Amino acid sequence: MKDSHEVHVVCPATSAESRTVFRDGVVEHRVRSLPVLRRKGFRFCAPVGLVAAAQGILEFVRPDVVHVQSHFFLCRALIEAAHRLGIPVVATNHFMPENLSHYLPIGDRMRARVNAMAWADAARVLSRADVVTAPTPYAAALAERNGVPGPVLPISCGMDLSRFRGDGGASAFRLKYRVPRRPTIAYVGRLDKEKNLDVLVRALPGVRQRVADAQLVLVGTGDQRRRLTALAGQLGMTDALVFTGFVDDADLPGAYAAADVFVNAGTAELQSLVTLEAMASGLPVLGAHASALPHLVHHEHNGYLFPPGDAETLADQLSTVLSNPVKAKIMGVRSRALAERHDVASTVAAFEQLYAMRSQPLLVAA
Numbered sequence: 001m002k003d004s005h006e007v008h009v010v011c012p013a014t015s016a017e018s019r020t021v022f023r024d025g026v027v028e029h030r031v032r033s034l035p036v037l038r039r040k041g042f043r044f045c046a047p048v049g050l051v052a053a054a055q056g057i058l059e060f061v062r063p064d065v066v067h068v069q070s071h072f073f074l075c076r077a078l079i080e081a082a083h084r085l086g087i088p089v090v091a092t093n094h095f096m097p098e099n100l101s102h103y104l105p106i107g108d109r110m111r112a113r114v115n116a117m118a119w120a121d122a123a124r125v126l127s128r129a130d131v132v133t134a135p136t137p138y139a140a141a142l143a144e145r146n147g148v149p150g151p152v153l154p155i156s157c158g159m160d161l162s163r164f165r166g167d168g169g170a171s172a173f174r175l176k177y178r179v180p181r182r183p184t185i186a187y188v189g190r191l192d193k194e195k196n197l198d199v200l201v202r203a204l205p206g207v208r209q210r211v212a213d214a215q216l217v218l219v220g221t222g223d224q225r226r227r228l229t230a231l232a233g234q235l236g237m238t239d240a241l242v243f244t245g246f247v248d249d250a251d252l253p254g255a256y257a258a259a260d261v262f263v264n265a266g267t268a269e270l271q272s273l274v275t276l277e278a279m280a281s282g283l284p285v286l287g288a289h290a291s292a293l294p295h296l297v298h299h300e301h302n303g304y305l306f307p308p309g310d311a312e313t314l315a316d317q318l319s320t321v322l323s324n325p326v327k328a329k330i331m332g333v334r335s336r337a338l339a340e341r342h343d344v345a346s347t348v349a350a351f352e353q354l355y356a357m358r359s360q361p362l363l364v365a366a
Contacts, residue, residue: 008061010054010078012043018053029057031074045074055081065090065355071125079128090354091129093143093152095122096291098268102194123147131354135271138292142270153354158347159276161340166257166281166332173254177244183214183322186259186283188252188274191222191243196265196288199311201228204237206315211322217242219255256281260328261321267308269293279339284321284331286314302334 007026012033013019021028031053036042054077058066066082067090068075075091082089097118101111126132126148133153134140140152174181185207191197200216207214218228218241225243232241247255256262262278267290269275275296278285285303287293299305304317321328 010057012045047073050077051080054078058085071122076125089129090131091126092133093126094270096268096270099194119146136292136295138295139270155350156342156347157271157273158342158344161280161343164253164256164277164280168257169254170257173251173258179217179242179258183211184259185216185318186262188219188255191218191220191224193224194268197224197228198231199265199309200263201231202311203315204240205235207318210319214322215240215242219244219247221246256283259283264293267291276339276342279335282332282336284328285335286317302331302338
């Protein structure tokens with residue numbers, strides 16, 4: 001954003017105490033929060049007294065516009081407080097109920113009902129914003145279909161293209177995270193159920209029939225690691241599966257640089273920043289033909305789309321990429337060109353237009 005903007009961020013604190021933090025020119029108002037059970041690192045702000053807390057922050061900051069990034073407790077409290085004070089609200093939706101309902105021990109019919117109720121709640125909250133955006137045309141259309149008043153404007157989350165170029169850091173990454181130097185299929189992100197990582201593991205035997213020393217490197221942490229390890233053992237692929245565990249943010253560019261191809265089998269993606277990072281790093285990308293991934297993965301151009309859950313087709317596509325370095329290189333160059341459309345500078349400019357070039361300060365809620 002332009003230097004003239006004063007930015008305040010409201011987000012959950014990492015403890016039960018509220019505090020204010022000054023970081024890199026941004027003021028962070030951290031609101032007391034509680035941990036989410038069985039989800040390490042996730043926290044939420046309890047709704048009791050939250051509107052009053054949000055209103056206190058807004059009365060102190062006096063922002064020209066409030067931009068919320070969800071419809072959950074803290075953001076809905078800020079929307080309510082902004083309405084009371086007559087402050088315009090921009091809301092960005094990153095929500096898909098499927099990312100949460102996976103974890104409920106219920107059948108498909110009940111899950112569909114839960115998803116519908118969750119969308120109805122989201123639409124009710126987001127309808128109070130002056131403008132609603134979503135990160136892709138798919139995400140915008142999905143929100144409108146589920147009751148969010150339109151038009152919902154598609155604006156990419158954007159990314160720092162200078163960080164991910166695929167031009168270094170591979171050797172240091174392999175050494176630090178004990179990744180062998182072999183033909184490498186990579187995934188970066190949470191190792192959670194909705195990411196469908198079992199599809200990647202089940203594809204490994206087919207890949208190894210054509211690329212004997214290929215390996216799958218899973219970068220990140222999550223509750224599916226034990227299950228994926230067991231599946232690899234059942235398939236005789238233990239030596240082909242590498243877990244890095246948690247990776248420092250500074251090391252992420254090296255993770256992509258150490259890979260030959262990137263795969264995302266998720267079916268509940270509203271954009272997928274990790275796929276964008278892989279593309280910016282010059283990698284061919286493979287994705288499930290679902291949700292917003294076709295906006296990034298252009299079939300037979302910068303990679304391939306495969307039917308969700310189809311490990312056999314995925315294995316064929318991975319084998320094609322890994323056994324043809326020239327084709328992979330061309331796809332990688334195309335990936336970079338597509339990623340350049342998502343430069344964060346363009347995202348910032350788009351949002352500045354929505355803020356109507358108002359004077360400082362601006363308040364953003366995470």
